[in-house]
Amino acid sequence: MKKTINNFLKSYLIISLLFFSFLVGSIAKAATPESKDTIKVVIMGYSGDNIIMQIYGELISKLGYNIEYTPADYIGQFAGLKSGDLHIGSPGWDTTAKDVMADAWGSGTVLNMGNIGISVFEDWWYPLYVKDKCPGLPNWEALLDAECAKSLSTAETSPKGRFLEGPIEWGGTGNLRIEALGLPLEVINAGSDAALGADIVAAVKRKQPIIAWTWQPYWLPAMYPGEFVAWPEYGDGCYDDASWGPNPDKTHDCGNPTGYMWKSAWAGGESIWPKAYDVWKKFTLDEKTMGDLVYKSDIDGTDTMDVAKDWIAENESIWGEWLK
């Protein structure tokens, strides 16, 4: 018995020594924020959005806040913001999340923190060589041509051409537009942004004609030469008034509306971290900067966190204002 205790004490001694041996502690004079509670900052894994969130996250870390980057789904994040599980939302786009954002802001539990200053655009995109098969592009009427449709067709859609759209849950209206404008095309949905991108990139690399859903700012249209199809321009009423536009009997006979990127945050956090919320409200970036940052990440292959840190190192004059 005595021996066991003895042994136990000795092992304990060693383990505690072990523990202290890497007590290579460094002591930092910390700034004192209003609350040490962790601020959960959403990241979605897209480079552009990641960079925005990481610039913001690193900036408020400078103020001494504890932050944590939490991965979440683009649409799904709003449920987390409502319940307070997530605090700072990744930017919502007018083009894809208008209703969800309006619902969240209307509920009173999520704050609209303003416009980032970057306009966004989502529509049908094609690589330049498609023009050879479908002369007349970017004008949408070029797509009415049967030869053009044939060059776009696959086994699934033949004899019609294929239009590759994003996942169903993004709520695309491709089939309504095809019907309204009488295009000889059929919608095929990719199951995820990754699948959509992979299919487009592979087609471009082998120079196969393709028309697909893409958006801006995004690395894909930046990396490969291409254009967006020019539709009858969107106007109020196109989506709900049939008489609007070239087809008097159908809605959706126009292009997609453009919009902006918006900042959101959990309403309950404003009283906990007022300074951090104030920084988020002031946070803006212009389109050119955003394009350069995304280029560094996607074309040069720099890690988004490094891109964010580099920007912070070089632009104190800009963010210094926000932290005041």
Added chain:
Amino acid sequence: MKVLEISTRNNFFFLSLILIFFLYFFSNSFFSWIIEFPDLLKIPIAKYITIFVKWLIEDADFGLFTFKQLTRAIGSLLDAPSLFLKGFLANGFEFEMANGDILYIPPLSWMSVIFIFVTTAIWLKDYTLAFFIAISLLYVAFFDLWESTMTTFSSIIVAVIIGIIIGTILGIISYKSRNINSILTPIFDFMQTMPVFAYLVPALMLFGYGPAAALIVTLIYAMPPMARITKNALDQVDSEVVELGKMVGCSTLQMLYRVLLPSIRPRMMLGVNQVIMLTLNMVIIASMIGAGGLGYDVWQSLKQLRIGQGFEAGIAITLVAIILDRLSQKIAEQRPVYREQKTNFFKKNIYLITIFIFITITWACGNWFSFFYDIPENLIVSSGRFWDGIIDYININYHGPIRLVRDFFYIYLLKPFKIFMISVPWFVVVLLVFTIGLRIQGLALGIKCSMLVLFIAMSGFWEKAMITVYLIGVCVLLANLIGIPIGIIASQNDRVHKVTQVIIDTFQTLPAFVYLIPVIMIFSVGDFSAMIAVVLYAIVPAIRYTDNGIRQIPTSYLDAAVSVGCTKFQILRRVQLPLSLPDIMLGVNQTLMMGLSMLVITALVGTRDLGQETLIALSKVDPGRGITAGICVAFIAIVVDRLINAWSQKRKKELGLMNNV
């Protein structure tokens, strides 16, 4: 008399089959309710579940605390050990001191971690493993995956340990009580067959975004095999062992800890292996809701189409799985050794002391040379371009023939089968399942299975369920058509056996997400890509069970066959295949389960099956929709599983194999 009975039963079976086909072909001219399930009878199950979950989260209150507070508390309790481990391995610790300053203690350096793992392997006297661990961890270090790997290590180890403990306890309980067992078995079926996306939303709502929800989701998926295996092993403990325990006067607890559990240790290690593998399968999905680590690296490189980076991180996941698996197996093999007492303190603790010295030295050196602490940046490499290049090469140069094959499959196999499955009226399927169940076993099985099918019709997911059956059906068929012959060849030839073992081990642990992008790039979005991805994953059990089944046949049978002058082919056909048929059927069953678990991946490709339904539910944050779709998947699995099992039991009895195998 008996012959007559069988023939009337056969006649009845064929008559009803004819009736069913008649119904199928002429259903148009009958009532529309045969084809389209009447809306009146549809139950909005999804809506009710959503209302229930919302009530749980928003209103359920126990007086002192709410339900949500309870789940959050459980979550942070479960999360605490992995946070602690992460402090050591990945993030370090931060303490706030009395004057408000922050004391930061960095994590163990990469050198120390490698040294600790390698020393452990040497202590276990497995030098090959020590070498393997050293190489793997160096790979991880120089491919710039160190921090992610350590994060994953910490959360995985904790998940595995909790999974083993809960699984063992549930296994013991089901062994003790038949009633509890009959409740738990179907629950385990659900846990293993529901697509993970189905319960991701409720888990998020109850446990919040972060590692806790990820841990819960992982446990749901990875724990059941442990419980099942423990229960089965306990059932099979020799009665003499139990008698011995009683004779020496063990109490119930002593019986358990001193007699029963030690005697099933080798079989429980199979459970541990399964828990480790399944936990690592969940790494990527766990990262989508906040677990971070290697899973997040794969997920992010997937979104940015960086095949090489995804592949590198995927390999790291496989390496982590192998290291954990081998280490745990080795530790379990350790028997208590009774050697002479060494009084010398240093001799006894030689390994701990070495580790201690190593850590202090590297720390001291780290003050002058950062090399000891940070992985030197100029040594970090990436194979990214290489993998991208291979895929581009295939894509650009071989697209013609690939497209031919793809279109052939699509036009002559996938499309007709899909159209057929969608066109079969629900009523016909219910009748068909009932008849088959009745034919194989009896009324009870027939009613049970047809009720499950009826539920799917009532839930309103009929068409998506049929697309699921079509897609997974084709995949299971192909996986077995390719896998079983490979398994047979592997069983006959040791060299082939070794090569296939390595390949299928890799495919089982390499996350399917890793090959999602290359598959889509080569075969583009569509059912064919989904099929390739599912077959790659589901083929593993078809090969493994066939190979093992044939290899496990006692040599006495083979000797007997040789002595009566069988040729090699005759032995295979007359002895090995029939005797291993039950194992092969088990493999078929497993391919189905694996196939269904891949619905998550097929949904990401873009199929219109139940997997897609769970994905939509995830983005709409609609718990009911996801769970209902998940239940439908589980029901499909259960129906097929019960029918196959009943059939193979019956077949085994007919062949008189029950006693031999």
